């Protein structure tokens with residue numbers, strides 16, 4: 099018995115989702131980005147198609163998170179309080195393909211900024227850069243529903259990715275996305291069945307299939323990564339096996355989650371065994387991103403410029419010419 | 424063709440002598456059926472049983488042992504493609520490369536640093552497993568420098584050892600120093616009869632290297648014929664994308680197709696431009712099927728990151744690491760000390776207990 103490449107065929111195809119709109123498409127972006135469309139497990143080109151390379155986004159804030167770590171301050175200190183300028187830096191210097199605007203400051207306990215202020219921030223970022231936008235919220239339902247409804251309206255035509263809805267709170271934001279033609283992130287707490295359930299609820303209200311991205315919820319390296327990793331593999335395997343309610347691209351947040359962990363915040367003097375803090379800060383995000391790329395993520399939101407650099411390089415290799423693409 | 428536990432049981436001696444390590448022949452038969460044991464572990468198996476079981480009796484990925492005693496390291500015996508299907512049994516070995524061309528002083532300090540570097544995380548002690556000793560002078564080996572390096576590793580380290588050199592004389596010299604230590608041998612080129620001889624004489628597992636599946640298959644078949652049983656496979660690839668696909672193909676061939684020539688653990692040498700790049704590639708290797716990753720350079724933050732990733736990926740998904748649910752004393756608590764309540768997931772428990780310790784308060788933790 100000689101060797102044969104053990105290629106497997108899958109009946110399912112992951113949905114293709116396009117974010118952003120050029121002037122010809124009714125928006126103001128220089129380009130749109132499409133993710134998804136795979137017919138095989140990640141980066142396996144010998145048995146299926148991967149029409150779109152996973153995309154790398156970076157994030158700016160309406161209000162700087164209280165746990166924003168020191169090693170990142172070094173890169174962004176000059177622009178951190180100016181979301182428009184920070185977005186420009188991320189795109190022009192660090193090569194972000196999309197920008198996520200995180201509206202954490204509208205949370206009643208984290209600044210309680212108004213919906214109008216949120217709209218201003220989004221507009222400011224739309225003007226300063228031309229890449230597609232992700233707009234990221236929080237879990238204070240009443241407030242975020244108000245904010246996202248206004249933001250969806252203000253960004254009409256831009257075909258943004260509205261991040262996120264949950265099983266307990268999806269109707270208002272999903273309706274706004276439908277009214278103003280935006281895409282949506284369906285977030286569920288590291289659970290295949292809950293991810294599926296939420297997608298069923300969304301499609302039941304006629305939310306278009308090619309506008310849904312799953313957020314399986316990211317656990318950072320050392321903080322639940324293994325749960326996220328396996329849930330993502332299961333979601334992807336089920337999606338490719340033909341379950342249409344799980345056949346969606348997936349977004350993950352290695353930047354945000356890594357920035358919150360202790361490994362990003364304590365020095366080598368305090369924890370000698372943990373090694374250099376600068377390096378550790380980038381490493382943590384890189385390991386989280388690379389492992390979850392192999393588990394099936396198509397859209398990654400990163401924070402660390404060095405992580406951006408090296409993840410892009412290795413994504414090029416995984417998705418590269420040598421791989422038969 | 425696979426046999427059921429009962430079919431295998433009928434072929435065993437049924438004496439329940441326990442020498443295979445389990446209490447009954449039936450239990451051993453079940454392990455064989457699940458491919459978690461090898462028929463050779465039963466000293467009394469009949470030729471008939473051996474013939475009937477044949478390939479079906481072997482685990483699809485052989486368990487390979489490098490080193491003995493304190494140096495012992497095991498790789499292989501994996502049964503699934505995805506950790507959620509069951510679990511990954513043997514975590515990826517982290518090997519650090521040391522080059523004979525470096526100064527004696529540098530080498531000694533690295534050997535000592537790797538030897539003593541351990542980190543505690545979520546109640547487990549994490550450390551590197553192996554040293555990958557390379558003769559890196561051009562064309563002819565600097566045999567003396569290589570011998571010196573091997574000697575230092577033997578004297579100052581308890582890690583398992585993999586020998587990597589260009590010439591058979593240097594290899595033999597290295598193996599002679601480590602006669603009783605069961606090092607593995609990394610074969611840079613197409614494998615030769617001389618290497619098989621040394622492997623058998625010194626009981627040393629071989630790492631076979633190839634750039635194509637055909638060449639790898641040829642070499643493993645030759646090795647099997649020559650009677651070398653303990654192999655590791657290294658497919659060299661021009662980039663991470665090919666590496667990733669190759670490893671997937673090798674693992675799948677072994678598990679899904681029972682393709683014997685690829686039924687061995689994989690070793691991947693991580694080649695990278697800088698530390699960040701190295702970490703990215705090592706992370707992918709660790710997730711996708713390398714039983715050993717060789718790091719050409721290291722520092723603590725890199726090792727700590729990889730240790731953590733390894734701990735995550737190789738945790739048994741059926742039993743997340745937990746602590747016993749009970750009352751824990753932190754510091755020197757009195758009846759007046761505060762009581763904290765948390766869950767018994769180890770991650771949460773150690774985070775919370777660490778925070779309380781750092782705050783300097785004595786407390787009870789439930």
Ligand code: B12
Nearest residue numbers: 287288316317321322325763764765766768770771774775
């Ligand atoms: C990994 C994870 C899991 C893993 C658990 C791994 C583990 N921790 O051991 C798994 C998959 C098992 C899991 C299960 C569940 N999870 Co969970 N999980 C997460 C996740 C992704 C990361 C948590 C984490 O460790 N973060 C890193 C650490 C550093 O940050 P931290 O969370 O802020 O933790 C600090 C503090 O909370 C504090 N702390 C924690 N406990 C205590 C106790 C005391 C006394 C003190 C002083 C401090 C303290 O110490 C930590 C270190 O600084 C979060 C979402 C997220 N991204 O944050 C959800 C999250 C925490 N999970 C959530 C939920 C709902 C669940 C489940 C109930 C889901 C379900 N339906 O079954 C179960 C409950 C499991 C259980 N018995 O606890 C919710 C909690 C919502 C809420 N506020 O009530 C979250 C926020 C996700 C969400 N948005 O839905 N989860």
Ligand code: SF4
Nearest residue numbers: 439440441443448465
């Ligand atoms: S060693 Fe062989 S004979 Fe003895 S209990 Fe095990 S299977 Fe049975």
